[in-house]
Structure formats: structure tokens, C-alpha cells
Amino acid sequence: MQIEINGELRKTKILLNESAIQERVQKIAQEINQHYPPHETLVVLVVLNGAFVFAADLVRHLQMPTEIESIRIRSYVGVQSTGCIELLSPLPHSIVNKNVLIVEDIIDTGRSMDFLLKALNAHGVKSVRVCTLLNKPHEHLIPIQAHYTGFEIGKNFVIGYGLDLDGKYRNLPHIVEII
Ligand code: 5GP
Ligand code: MG
Numbered sequence: 001m002q003i004e005i006n007g008e009l010r011k012t013k014i015l016l017n018e019s020a021i022q023e024r025v026q027k028i029a030q031e032i033n034q035h036y037p038p039h040e041t042l043v044v045l046v047v048l049n050g051a052f053v054f055a056a057d058l059v060r061h062l063q064m065p066t067e068i069e070s071i072r073i074r075s076y077v078g079v080q081s082t083g084c085i086e087l088l089s090p091l092p093h094s095i096v097n098k099n100v101l102i103v104e105d106i107i108d109t110g111r112s113m114d115f116l117l118k119a120l121n122a123h124g125v126k127s128v129r130v131c132t133l134l135n136k137p138h139e140h141l142i143p144i145q146a147h148y149t150g151f152e153i154g155k156n157f158v159i160g161y162g163l164d165l166d167g168k169y170r171n172l173p174h175i176v177e178i179i
Helices: 018-035 052-059 111-122
Strands: 002-005 008-016 042-048 066-077 080-087 099-107 127-135 148-152 175-178
Touching: 018 052, 018 127, 018 148, 042 052, 042 111, 052 066, 052 099, 066 111, 080 111, 099 111, 111 127
Parallel strands: 042 066, 042 099, 099 127, 127 148
Antiparallel strands: 002 008, 008 175, 066 080
């Protein structure tokens, strides 16, 4: 598959296929099930739009009572991080005094997660943990350690399985890197 970015045709390569992703999602869910008390409510806070596919697969393997909430933040335009994070929706009130699991698609510079963790801690949650499908450890500008990580990847921009390029390609069942 070739895609156009800023008028230039770029090649793509499959980085993670559907079965590798599904296998890893089940493993992460097992770790989450082992960590949290089985009868205590867990609020899964999905970072939209990117994490919606991952979160939908992940929550179906969770065994504790879960509530699903979502927030929208924005840091990217095209393939560039703007460095300026915006909360596009308010934090849900239902997370106060709850165990919250943030579900994110990817940690790149770490700015978005740093911003979100500060916002949640100021909001009065009982506990907060981070679950990210992808992590780009060499791109971090702020040290962020997720509690659950699907895959560590290199610096190439990736799309598919929820991740977009200017709003498109989120529907791909696998993850593709732009080379
Ligand atoms: P950070 O604030 O860590 O730099 O960036 C986090 C957000 O940037 C992610 O939630 C995601 O929306 C976007 N992002 C970072 N790297 C990529 C990438 O390779 N592909 C896509 N589609 N989005 C990315
Ligand atoms: Mg995101």
C-alpha cells in the first residue's frame, strides 16, 4: 500500500499483523486482571480517537466490573507533534475516588501522557495506571513509564488499528509503518 503525505507518495510496511496484536491484547488483559481486585470497579479511560479499537478489544478480556469513560486530547497535526496538548473534553466526574486505567494508542514524546497524568492526579482519583498499545521509547522527551505496554516500536509513524493519519486509516485491522 502506498499513501500520500503532503503530496508525496510514501511506501508502507506491515509492522504488526492482526493475530500478533490480538495475542498481545489478551496477555495484557491477563496482567490487568491479576493486578486489580476482582470485585472492585475499574474505570477504563479511553483516549479518543486513537485508542478506541484497542480499548474495545482489551475490555472484552477484563474480568472485574468495569466502567468505560473517554476523553479527547489533541497533540498531532499530520505526522508532526505540535508539542501543545489540548484537552478537547472535560474529565468525567465518575473517575473521582476510583481506580482508573488510562488506555492509550501510543506514547511518543510522552507529552500527552504527562499532561493527562497531571490532570488526573489533580482530579482526585484513587489510583491511576497507564496501558498503551505502542511505545516509542527512543522518542520520549518526558520520561513516562507505562504499567502495561503492547509493543515497543521504532520511530517511524504508524497507522491502523485505531491510529490515524489526518483522520484516516483507523479501520485497518493491522498496524502499518510509513517508511
Ligand atoms: P505524545 O504526546 O506522546 O508525543 O504523542 C501521543 C499521541 O500522538 C498519541 O496518542 C497519538 O495520537 C499521536 N501519535 C504519536 N505517534 C504516532 C504515530 O506513529 N502514529 C499515529 N497515528 N499517531 C501517533
Ligand atoms: Mg492518542
